Amino acid sequence: MPPSDDASGDLPVTGSLVVPAPALSWRFSRSSGPGGQGVNTADSRVELSLAPLELRGLTDVQRQRLAERLGARLVDGILTVTASEHRQQLRNRAAARERMAAVLRAALAAPPAARRRTKPTRGSQERRIAEKKRRGEIKRRRGSWDQS
Secondary structure (H helix, E strand, O other), X not given: OOOOOOOOOOEEOOOOOEEOHHHOEEEEEXXXXXXXXXXXXXXXXXXXXXXXXXXXXXXXXXXXXXXXXXXXXXXXXXXXXXXXXXXXXXXXHHHHHHHHXXXXXXXXXXXXXXXXXXXXXXXXXXXXXXXXHHHHHHXXXXXXXXXX
């Protein structure tokens, strides 16, 4: 999904899931790091919070996936992401929105298909054994020269 230019509107996560703007909770604070004199006065650090299990439009399977995959990150059912790498609050807001969407997208992703177990082919087994015998023969010959 292309990131939205609007740092305060709805948050598109997948083609079928859009987090409404009122569900997002913002907090701003002073950031550490670069910024010169403004670092002590500007509230450029951004915390974006969301209660993902309470989103409308989620299926039971999606809700269960979110609970399983985000369980360790949820505090009282709230998921929080922070952004403070930019000097401007607006850029940090956009970064936090992208990060939140990425976390939700990863948590909602379907699990990969189970691996089908296969047996090695007869040819590959024979080549493996032949190579082992060849290496063993090379090693066996190393100490067999005449030491008279």
